[in-house]
Amino acid sequence: MTKRTLAAAVPMRFEDFKKEGAFSIADFCRDFYRANPDSIQVKKEAVAIKNLTTIILTTLKLSNEKGFHSMSLRDLSKASGLSMGALYLYFSSKDDILRIIQHYGHLAVGNILVKYVHQEGDPWMKLCGFIRVHLFLSELMKQWFYFFFMETKHLAKEYRKIPIKSELATEKICVDILNAGIRTGQFNAVDPGLTGAAVKALLQDWYLKPWKYKQRRITVDKYAQHVIGLVESYVTKQGASNDNDR
């Protein structure tokens, strides 16, 4: 059995990535439930996971439509089918919902990224893998990624550093790859920090402006190809082959 990897000659496509089930909302809720036996007042695990899943998905949906702060708990109650009292069996406050999605969400994303990126050896292959897995994961968890970015400022001050740390940690994966490639002479002597930030910006556009790419019928595979082509012409020495943009 030959397995497609993220940066092979025939690269992994989003459909392949999707099948691997890198992220499962049910697993996410199960982990969260078991890690917080005290604060969650529901005893039956199956019920708890089902309702936690509903609450989180509904929160993401409503928040992405009109903002977390504009979403009232009555909105959430109505859309999720749970009573207001039931919501308080799972979360101790509205801000608690926000904090948990941000905190545990960033943890989950970080783990998945690290797990996938360390597979390949060659810096350029690694970089392609990083770009693809980041894009594929943000496509799979589009609502989460959008939420992470847009709702940062509604976190209490003591939790504001969570998204920033996460952003920098992800960027560091990219910067480390760039440094490795520069060290081996495979990459040009670009500024690793600024280039890493640029790659992150390109990756972010995918989930910050879904309307744009949907409207133009750009698939995530095509977008990945374009980002890779752009980065390739800048960082690799063979430079702008430019024949891979379709």
Add this chain to the structure above:
Amino acid sequence: MTKRTLAAAVPMRFEDFKKEGAFSIADFCRDFYRANPDSIQVKKEAVAIKNLTTIILTTLKLSNEKGFHSMSLRDLSKASGLSMGALYLYFSSKDDILRIIQHYGHLAVGNILVKYVHQEGDPWMKLCGFIRVHLFLSELMKQWFYFFFMETKHLAKEYRKIPIKSELATEKICVDILNAGIRTGQFNAVDPGLTGAAVKALLQDWYLKPWKYKQRRITVDKYAQHVIGLVESYVTKQGASNDNDR
């Protein structure tokens, strides 16, 4: 007198751009005041402009800190030094403040961009000029640009298209330049739409993540240079000179 332009051999720097006074909040408020003699109940222009300026700048400040929706009119009243009653002499509702900043702000930005970009003739010089003026303007109006992006979803549905139209109009300036360069053979045969979107994403990162570039002491001039270098290696045929990244 030799005037530095946006994309000359010795390019305009941000300090030069700043001195030109491309945007003036006082002019902005004066225009808005004169265009809305009915809805603004204050008769003395000087007083009106002063207070309008205060209201708008305070709204931008508070919204960028905690979000427009989270900012109460009591917060705004306190921070601006105006009473709640006074606020209603200038705006008919809280949503009105949001709509006016978005609507008239996007108009002002669009006019400035168009005015500056049509100065240069050569496609590559034009592209450099576009990148610089966009970055410089977003630096000058950082709070506005951040507000534009973050507060879109709090607009009433009928006004949601304003920021989208603005984004696409700005992107079109870039795409038109790319097409011109491709037509003359000066540029590679890149995908103009995707490349325009990529340039926009890079420009946006400057004002969406000010903390990152501040922390690393990256000036807007240096950032512009980096974006231009990256784009140059991708779109121009001489390709990655890569000696201009410092």
Add this chain to the structure above:
DNA sequence: GTCTATATAACGATAGAC
């Protein structure tokens, strides 16, 4: 005294919390 600008305070609705 008159007109304009500002301040105060209270209303009804709706928020989060329990």
Add this chain to the structure above:
DNA sequence: GTCTATCGTTATATAGAC
């Protein structure tokens, strides 16, 4: 369902300019 706090809004009182 209830409670309390706070929201946007507005009616009304006040202060200031000429």
